[in-house]
Amino acid sequence: MSYAQSVLQPGETVVATGRLHWTIYWPAIVSFVAGVAALALESRYTPQHDVLIAATGLVFGVLFAVTLFRAWFARWITEIAVTDRRIIYKRGFIWRHTEEMNMDKVASVDVDQSILGRMLDYGTIHVIGTGGGQSVDGSARGIEHLHRIAAPIALRNVITAK
Numbered sequence: 001m002s003y004a005q006s007v008l009q010p011g012e013t014v015v016a017t018g019r020l021h022w023t024i025y026w027p028a029i030v031s032f033v034a035g036v037a038a039l040a041l042e043s044r045y046t047p048q049h050d051v052l053i054a055a056t057g058l059v060f061g062v063l064f065a066v067t068l069f070r071a072w073f074a075r076w077i078t079e080i081a082v083t084d085r086r087i088i089y090k091r092g093f094i095w096r097h098t099e100e101m102n103m104d105k106v107a108s109v110d111v112d113q114s115i116l117g118r119m120l121d122y123g124t125i126h127v128i129g130t131g132g133g134q135s136v137d138g139s140a141r142g143i144e145h146l147h148r149i150a151a152p153i154a155l156r157n158v159i160t161a162k
Contacts, residue, residue: 002079002081003079003088003090003096003098004017004079004081004083004088004090007088007100008083009085012083012084012085012086013083013084014081014082014083015082015083015084015158016081016082016154016155016158017079017080017081017082018080018081018082018125018146018149018150018151018152018155019075019078019080019149019150020074020075020078020148020149020150021120021121021122021148021149021150022150023120023122023148024071024074024075024148025068025071025072027067027070027071028064028067028068028071031060031063031064031067032060032064034060035056035057035059035060035061035063035064036060038056038060039053039056039057039060042056073093074091077091077092077093078090078091079091080146080149080155082155082158082159084103085102085103086100086101086102086103087100087101087103087106087127087143087159088100089143089144089146099143099144101127101129101142101143103159105129105130106127106128106129106130106142106159106160107128107129107130107142108128109125109126109127109128109156109159109160110125110126110128111123111124111125111126111152111153111156112124112126113152121150121151121152122148122149122150122151122152123148123149123152123153124145124146124147124148124149124152125145125146125149125152125155125156126142126145126146127142127143127146127159128142129142129143
């Protein structure tokens with residue numbers, strides 16, 4: 001059972017869920033491509049150096065596995081849910097960081113997207129709450145910046161539809 005499902009109040013329903021975009025896997029993709037390119041170059045120009053080729057394969061294989069696991073784990077432990085009453089954000093596995101905001105306390109929802117973010121449909125969502133002034137870093141209080149969120153405009157529309 002997801003965290004959001006476990007903290008629902010009686011009569012509360014999940015309207016939409018958000019998730020991290022697949023671009024979180026870029027470091028793993030880059031390490032895989034770099035490893036294949038390095039192995040291809042070494043096989044072509046130094047075919048007698050089997051130890052070097054094996055070491056390169058091992059280094060890039062471990063780098064790929066670690067970056068792939070980190071990205072998958074970050075995506076797995078992050079939950080974003082919009083219910084008919086509040087917004088719920090959770091990250092963490094053994095430790096847990098959660099933020100919740102009632103819908104009536106949402107002042108605005110801002111979306112930042114780069115050119116690549118617009119092409120691939122991901123961006124950063126800023127949920128800003130009413131009242132409460134500013135946080136320690138000078139930004140308006142609300143749910144922390146949610147980076148690399150898939151379909152941020154659709155998620156913003158669900159939040160602001162209330």
